[in-house]
Amino acid sequence: MAVENNRRRRLTLDDLHAAAGRLKNWGQWGQDDEIGTLNYTQPPDIVAAARLVQKGKVMSLALPFDSRGPQGGRSNYPATGRFNPMHLMTRTGTDAYAGVLDKRGIRAADDIVIMPMHCGTQWDALSHVFYRDTMWNGYDCRSVTSSGAEKCGIEKTREKMIGRGIFFDVARMAGTAALEDGFAITNEHLDRAEKYFKVEVRRGDFIIVRTGQLEAKLQSGSWDGYAGGDAPGLAFETLEWLQSKQVSGVATDTWGVEVRPNEMDGANSPFHSIAIPIMGLSLGEIFYLAELSKDCAEDGRYEFMFVAPTLPVTGAVGSPTNPLAIK
Amino acid sequence: MAVENNRRRRLTLDDLHAAAGRLKNWGQWGQDDEIGTLNYTQPPDIVAAARLVQKGKVMSLALPFDSRGPQGGRSNYPATGRFNPMHLMTRTGTDAYAGVLDKRGIRAADDIVIMPMHCGTQWDALSHVFYRDTMWNGYDCRSVTSSGAEKCGIEKTREKMIGRGIFFDVARMAGTAALEDGFAITNEHLDRAEKYFKVEVRRGDFIIVRTGQLEAKLQSGSWDGYAGGDAPGLAFETLEWLQSKQVSGVATDTWGVEVRPNEMDGANSPFHSIAIPIMGLSLGEIFYLAELSKDCAEDGRYEFMFVAPTLPVTGAVGSPTNPLAIK
């Protein structure tokens, strides 16, 4: 089945602000809510998701967190300041071998990691992006200071990020290893994916979208152009689709979910600017989907139990995660 | 039901080495194995674990990762060098408010964490502890250098740490808020717990043991004496029990699983020295079990689906985790 990418009109800031008016979910889950669309997933949905576990296969959707990660490649865009995880040892096996640990009566290794919360496979918190001076649910952006996020910190999601996972393998549907940079996945594509993969998106689902870009970078041996660069991804219009379906979260194998170069003049990451602060929609990025793609093609089942816990770092605006697809 | 803690004889290094001979699982899962007892959990066990999800309730067993964490309290023991997570912002909402982010056309916050892998709720990797100059499966301890663990890094467990969770709420069984420091949980206690909580431990289970110590520290408002200090915990003899039951992993609400002061002269953490390098048994620590304790007491069900993914930091000898108990 071919997937075309029709030329759509260039968007403007007027479209952004119109979408903000149209898609605003503020107050929908109370004035104190800090998790947005994650509220869509209810206990019965979790029970139902667990029932999808039928062969006992667990697939990690995380890239390894290490110095070979996706940050630091060359880019035509300004640097983001993110870097790959730095893993440092504070006690080692070589220390043990040298005998210098024996004074404590235990031969053990210890270690430390220094990592941006958004360095690899990750969730954005709702405190990650602001719309003008506000964030999700109308909170003041000034609640995110150098001391962290007082509102909408990632720790609020510690018992969320679990439910039914739906896998939209758009690259496979398009019959390509990887969609091209700048390829916009539209509402039409999403509608077609439901039929193509024989799954119906329901309230509270997590949608996992594969473009193939990450695997293409891995195969090329270079991350140049990945972090902060051009990419295939969701069109701005899909915000309407996701809103209408009442999904809990969306994740992709790209750096930033949305298509880049962006479809809008005057705004960088317009999809983010509506999804996170206006809709309260959780976004996952840099998901590793190669194994899942192969497995789903084999068994023809594009739904699974999805468990992708955040690390509850208090006040964090995102979190690395090791998402599990359990079938 | 009262739980007594009979005085047992003081152990010696001879006991340690004898246990090493008796409990050695090296080679059981092949010469290349790096995950040990996690092999016990097989796909049908995961399907069965998923069937335990009946009310759709998700409980996080993680402490918040922040500056108020369990490291840094005063201790009578030498400092371990571990510290609480340091969360630092690289872009903020106050930057957005001040207008300094607008040149990039996106108002967003970013952040970084600096954390020991063993700073809070965590899994030990099998590369964490050595027995003499070897680690799990007979690997040379020199494979854990300043560059990390070449063998048995935590990333090898990225699709593990999932299965049936069994909750042994020993403090509740003992009728106390918290067991005393130095209280040794013995094989007899574990046998009694199976009956008391009406669960039978099976191959591949994850055993979660609550002593109440962590909650007591939280209530006291001080972590003094917790990290690296005295604690209730598993007796050395329970290694035999865990071996015979073929459990996948064990986790507690204490700093180090095992009872402290340790039962052995001449060794620090003797339980670790056998469990990890000799048996290949995964240990979880600093699990927050208050909510789980309350819930299990209410519904009388001490088993659940347990999903506690590690963060696959390449070469790490442990990992923070956000363990989920799903009922």
Added chain:
Amino acid sequence: MAVENNRRRRLTLDDLHAAAGRLKNWGQWGQDDEIGTLNYTQPPDIVAAARLVQKGKVMSLALPFDSRGPQGGRSNYPATGRFNPMHLMTRTGTDAYAGVLDKRGIRAADDIVIMPMHCGTQWDALSHVFYRDTMWNGYDCRSVTSSGAEKCGIEKTREKMIGRGIFFDVARMAGTAALEDGFAITNEHLDRAEKYFKVEVRRGDFIIVRTGQLEAKLQSGSWDGYAGGDAPGLAFETLEWLQSKQVSGVATDTWGVEVRPNEMDGANSPFHSIAIPIMGLSLGEIFYLAELSKDCAEDGRYEFMFVAPTLPVTGAVGSPTNPLAIK
């Protein structure tokens, strides 16, 4: 010679704002100046300072930078978020001994430090403290973002922090090992010190003031109460004295130069709030002065060549330093 500490009247925010009007040096060294009073030290002053080197003795005024440093003690004040330097190895001699480095043909050790710029012996940059929404020379405080200080970063001082050092050993003048917390060093004390130590303060000098507090903490074996706590220190009124003398910088052996509890209601660190953003005066803190105290008492010379280079970390609002007194 006794040194009394007369009760002075309690100050108010009115005093703060009046001082701001009276002491403002903005524009004095041009609209583009970013180093303030460091301009007072001119080349002939440096030549003259070098002539003070007569016995070839070099004294470091730095505390060791390590985990035993002054941060992290208990305090009655809110935590500042500063911590002691964390020194981590990335290659070790134990690695070398174990043979794991030989593949590169070099046996070498490497390391990393994680440290607050204000964790130990340190200089404040003029971007460290703001007066209302401005900083030194009238720059907007918004020029100090999460990306660092665009104006008045410490790197601007890389060729400064050198000149004549004057040592006011006020504890010795007072005949005590250490002045008490809350003891305010007044203009009268400074006048007396000039006579007592037989030195006349001149334009461009660096004044080093010893209270004895740091040594008292070292002797007590505990830093409790030091960082951010009460201390002896300069009275607010000494800003006038320092202004009239045209000194380049002032440093003390305390955490924050000024007397604490502060003399003013409604302001924390009022001395800083005038010295740095209004006067452009460089402040040094946590200087280790024990050896210098002993040496000056022995040879009776309270002036020396002072070289205390900052580390030019671009955009930093302070810098650790290893200040040298050279006599």
Added chain:
Amino acid sequence: MAVENNRRRRLTLDDLHAAAGRLKNWGQWGQDDEIGTLNYTQPPDIVAAARLVQKGKVMSLALPFDSRGPQGGRSNYPATGRFNPMHLMTRTGTDAYAGVLDKRGIRAADDIVIMPMHCGTQWDALSHVFYRDTMWNGYDCRSVTSSGAEKCGIEKTREKMIGRGIFFDVARMAGTAALEDGFAITNEHLDRAEKYFKVEVRRGDFIIVRTGQLEAKLQSGSWDGYAGGDAPGLAFETLEWLQSKQVSGVATDTWGVEVRPNEMDGANSPFHSIAIPIMGLSLGEIFYLAELSKDCAEDGRYEFMFVAPTLPVTGAVGSPTNPLAIK
């Protein structure tokens, strides 16, 4: 004056071990010495160095410490794991502007640096390089563990790194902007430099050698090939020259002082392997020498007071520094 670079014979490990026997200074300053050739500089030398200050001009020889530093360029050699300084803010002017700091009554900014000790302008400690299993003065290399260097840590040099500086502007002598990669500066060149620059090297001097490589990299806008890459530098034979002159330290504007590709088969950095552990010679690297080059050419004086304090990070195997040339 032309400077030729005659082809010399390729060296072998036999040459390395022969040099180790011939140049060993162990025990020369006592069995407890940890600073090696820095002992050559005596108090009268420091007095004499101060007399060289004649015009009051201070030049910093440090590169800025920031994300644009020399680490991270592309290289044909294996990565060293070093990275550029990461400067992070913990309180900002934008926080102040947003009003979120006012609850503490002080508007101030704070910050943190994460940096390898060898990331930029730096001194190597004598614990940085091992010869077989020993380090300087015969200490066991196992004294450098994951906890740092128990012997020969950089903190031992806190009152050293001061004396007479001699500037050998070899690039200028050679009539070139920058010597070529692989250009070996020989004993003959050093002899010639003494005459050319009209300075006689004396016991206790610090020799600063300019190849022009660093400035060439700055001008090219890329650090590719600098860190760990090929470079002009001191020939292995100059160890004899430096030994005979009894210099205190040597610094260059290159990544590693010595010529690269190295002159020896089977060893990486053979010059380091003798200079540091065998001779106890302090090496400085990545010195910024452009301004000094210009000034010395103008006034014809190639000697000055040299003050380059290390930051006394306990147990560190190196230190960033802001070296000052004072004329």
